[in-house]
Amino acid sequence: MTDKLNKAEEPGDAPPPTPAAVPEVIRAVPVRHYGRWVSAVITVALLVLLVNAFAQGKLNWGAVPDYFFDDDILKGVRNTIWITICAMVVGVVLGIILAVMRLSKNPVTSSIAWGYIWFFRGTPVYVQLLVWFNLGLVFEYINLGPIYKDYWSSFMTPFLAALLGLGLNEAAYMAEICRAGIQSVDEGQTEASHALGMSQGKTLRRVVLPQAMRVIVPPTGNEFINMLKTTSLVIAVQYYDLLQAASNVGRTSGATVEMLFLAAAWYLVLTSVLSVGQYYLERRFARGSLRQLPQTPWQKVRTNLFSLRTRRGNV
Amino acid sequence: MTAMVKAEGVHKSFGPTHVLKGIDLEVAPREVFCLIGPSGSGKSTFLRCINHLEKINAGRLSVDGELVGYRQQGNKLYELKDREVAEKRRDIGMVFQRFNLFPHMTAIENVMEAPVQVKREAKAVARERAERLLDRVGLADKAANYPAQLSGGQQQRVAIARALAMEPKLMLFDEPTSALDPELVGDVLDVMRSLAEDGMTMIVVTHEMGFAREVGDSVVFMDDGVVVEAGHPREVLTNPRHERTKSFLSKVL
Numbered sequence: 001m002t003d004k005l006n007k008a009e010e011p012g013d014a015p016p017p018t019p020a021a022v023p024e025v026i027r028a029v030p031v032r033h034y035g036r037w038v039s040a041v042i043t044v045a046l047l048v049l050l051v052n053a054f055a056q057g058k059l060n061w062g063a064v065p066d067y068f069f070d071d072d073i074l075k076g077v078r079n080t081i082w083i084t085i086c087a088m089v090v091g092v093v094l095g096i097i098l099a100v101m102r103l104s105k106n107p108v109t110s111s112i113a114w115g116y117i118w119f120f121r122g123t124p125v126y127v128q129l130l131v132w133f134n135l136g137l138v139f140e141y142i143n144l145g146p147i148y149k150d151y152w153s154s155f156m157t158p159f160l161a162a163l164l165g166l167g168l169n170e171a172a173y174m175a176e177i178c179r180a181g182i183q184s185v186d187e188g189q190t191e192a193s194h195a196l197g198m199s200q201g202k203t204l205r206r207v208v209l210p211q212a213m214r215v216i217v218p219p220t221g222n223e224f225i226n227m228l229k230t231t232s233l234v235i236a237v238q239y240y241d242l243l244q245a246a247s248n249v250g251r252t253s254g255a256t257v258e259m260l261f262l263a264a265a266w267y268l269v270l271t272s273v274l275s276v277g278q279y280y281l282e283r284r285f286a287r288g289s290l291r292q293l294p295q296t297p298w299q300k301v302r303t304n305l306f307s308l309r310t311r312r313g314n315v
Numbered sequence: 316m317t318a319m320v321k322a323e324g325v326h327k328s329f330g331p332t333h334v335l336k337g338i339d340l341e342v343a344p345r346e347v348f349c350l351i352g353p354s355g356s357g358k359s360t361f362l363r364c365i366n367h368l369e370k371i372n373a374g375r376l377s378v379d380g381e382l383v384g385y386r387q388q389g390n391k392l393y394e395l396k397d398r399e400v401a402e403k404r405r406d407i408g409m410v411f412q413r414f415n416l417f418p419h420m421t422a423i424e425n426v427m428e429a430p431v432q433v434k435r436e437a438k439a440v441a442r443e444r445a446e447r448l449l450d451r452v453g454l455a456d457k458a459a460n461y462p463a464q465l466s467g468g469q470q471q472r473v474a475i476a477r478a479l480a481m482e483p484k485l486m487l488f489d490e491p492t493s494a495l496d497p498e499l500v501g502d503v504l505d506v507m508r509s510l511a512e513d514g515m516t517m518i519v520v521t522h523e524m525g526f527a528r529e530v531g532d533s534v535v536f537m538d539d540g541v542v543v544e545a546g547h548p549r550e551v552l553t554n555p556r557h558e559r560t561k562s563f564l565s566k567v568l
């Protein structure tokens with residue numbers, strides 16, 4: 001049986017196969033996509049109508065650029081950025097702690113984490129913000145013994161209420177994201193780390209979390225962008241954010257709706273910046289999981305320019 | 316001379332599955348000790364018990380004269396704290412079937428990680444040793460590569476260098492060549508052979524009978540959680556006394 005096969009595969013001293021001649025290059029009429037053209041024309045027409053409607057409306061568009069860099073507006077922008085960052089820091093740090101607690105073998109620790117997530121995910125942020133702000137009705141004083149003692153109302157500033165309301169809520173979501181990330185890391189990694197004599201904590205910090213990041217970072221970027229927008233709710237606790245600033249300016253200048261568009265434009269600018277940051281962060285944490293990192297858009301542009309130049313040079 | 320590893324009546328079960336059913340064996344210092352047996356016989360489990368990745372249920376297991384996972388005071392056994400267990404694992408290197416290199420670190424960072432993090436060694440010192448070890452396993456030019464950029468055989472050799480970086484007194488190998496393409500097996504076995512020549516105590520779970528015969532000082536055949544036959548490789552591999560050993564060898568050879 002094998003003899004036969006071998007013979008079939010070895011037809012004596014056959015000449016080595018010659019490379020086939022290059023076939024003629026295909027020249028064909030490409031398929032025409034009429035549907036695409038029709039739908040594009042309709043879309044553009046609708047857009048023109050929409051823009052026209054807004055332009056004709058009784059809006060003073062000039063107010064938007066006039067107030068774009070207004071001092072009050074800029075203060076609101078700074079505050080929005082600041083509360084977003086602070087709330088996300090609270091959310092991420094607490095989220096990682098909660099995720100580790102949730103995965104712990106100790107049933108008490110893991111139920112505490114479970115309960116926390118259950119509560120903070122199950123109630124609206126807006127309600128949580130109001131509760132933090134108005135907790136003074138329950139606790140008249142805050143008393144940390146010899147360290148700190150004050151009226152609740154002067155302790156719970158708008159900033160602190162916003163920070164607790166947004167940050168503690170975010171932590172519940174981040175905990176679930178981190179848990180998924182930690183669980184995505186192969187068990188062999190923990191084992192190898194333990195076998196080298198690394199402690200539980202070192203294993204988590206040096207081996208598990210850096211690998212979990214690849215799974216954690218993309219949804220965290222989304223959370224960051226979401227948070228930026230959610231901060232517009234802090235108006236409930238009288239924190240002076242972008243939206244608050246815009247409506248204040250709107251009230252005094254009489255351009256109420258225009259200032260809402262201005263706020264929307266600022267939010268768009270901020271979320272766009274975050275999206276770019278997210279792209280580069282994801283790239284950083286893909287290290288080691290891909291043989292070669294894909295080029296950044298900027299690098300692509302540069303190589304394209306470069307190849308154009310060389311191509312032209314060759315001609 | 317105290318045995319490097321000594322097992323007396325070691326039992327281990329996972330819930331209802333009784334995996335190790337009384338293992339007795341002794342590994343002398345500088346010995347190359349090969350563990351063979353069919354799939355599911357408990358070889359990996361036994362190896363993992365030695366560095367306390369698994370807890371044994373009954374019996375005694377000691378490494379270099381010290382109990383694994385416990386401390387004896389009088390007649391009482393005290394469980395060791397996580398920190399103490401970690402401390403003992405420093406002296407035992409382990410190499411896995413699926414390499415388990417840290418994918419987010421380069422080859423040299425993998426090798427430096429434990430000395431820097433566990434022994435608090437200066438980076439420069441660790442780097443120098445890592446370079447030497449990578450050179451020893453024939454990968455000096457791959458130091459800056461991430462594991463994903465290395466072949467299986469290269470990854471396994473980095474994994475061996477990583478284990479050696481802690482200067483262990485005992486090395487455990489769990490089927491180090493089973494996940495490799497046949498043409499890559501030789502490089503890894505060569506590294507292991509040179510380790511054996513340098514007098515490292517090694518316990519090797521393997522299906523490479525050639526390696527066991529050539530390098531092994533003793534071979535143990537395990538089946539269904541018990542040691543069926545043990546002895547010099549020549550006897551066990553060429554003149555097995557037990558039926559089960561014979562039938563296993565006839566299948567793998």
Ligand SMILES: Nc1ncnc2c1ncn2[C@@H]1O[C@H](COP(=O)(O)OP(=O)(O)OP(=O)(O)O)[C@@H](O)[C@H]1O
Pocket residue numbers: 329332334352353354355356357358359360361
């Ligand atoms: N964590 C675990 N939980 C439950 N059962 C387990 C666990 N680890 C191993 N076992 C069981 O223990 C038995 C022995 O497994 P072990 O991995 O030690 O075998 P092995 O001899 O190494 O086999 P192989 O040659 O396939 O690697 C198997 O039946 C396996 O299903």
Ligand SMILES: [Mg+2]
Pocket residue numbers: 358359360489490
């Ligand atoms: Mg195994």
